[in-house]
Amino acid sequence: MKKTLFAILFFYTLSGFAQEVQNDSIYKISEVDKKPEFTGGESSFYKFIGSKFVVEDKRKYHGKIITEFVVEKDGSLSNFKTISDFGFGSGDEAIRVLKLSPNWVPAKKNGKVVRSVYNFPLTINKAE
Numbered sequence: 001m002k003k004t005l006f007a008i009l010f011f012y013t014l015s016g017f018a019q020e021v022q023n024d025s026i027y028k029i030s031e032v033d034k035k036p037e038f039t040g041g042e043s044s045f046y047k048f049i050g051s052k053f054v055v056e057d058k059r060k061y062h063g064k065i066i067t068e069f070v071v072e073k074d075g076s077l078s079n080f081k082t083i084s085d086f087g088f089g090s091g092d093e094a095i096r097v098l099k100l101s102p103n104w105v106p107a108k109k110n111g112k113v114v115r116s117v118y119n120f121p122l123t124i125n126k127a128e
Helices: 002-023 042-052 090-099
Strands: 063-071 077-084 107-109 112-124
Touching: 042 090, 063 090, 077 090, 090 112
Parallel strands: none
Antiparallel strands: 063 077, 063 112, 107 112
């Protein structure tokens, strides 16, 4: 009897833990019903990035940077990663600026707020 009770409690504890982990899943944009967004929309986000991005030598600084980050349930950003950049510290600068971002409107799946991964491409044009 004690072994049966222990086994039931053990499996009940495991199932409760599994539900908790599932609630912290990170979803791809294609898996959510409502994508995360910067307050004010995409154009406001690019204005924010442009106002904070620092370039030392604009003649050398051009190309594409792709970063990835997680939009948390509270709208904060975390887990920053540079996928590709064009050197000169461009990826590090993109992440520095992303860390300054105000909270976003988080993604939703089935009407519930969820964590989601966001890939952000940024093109820097060469100054003339």
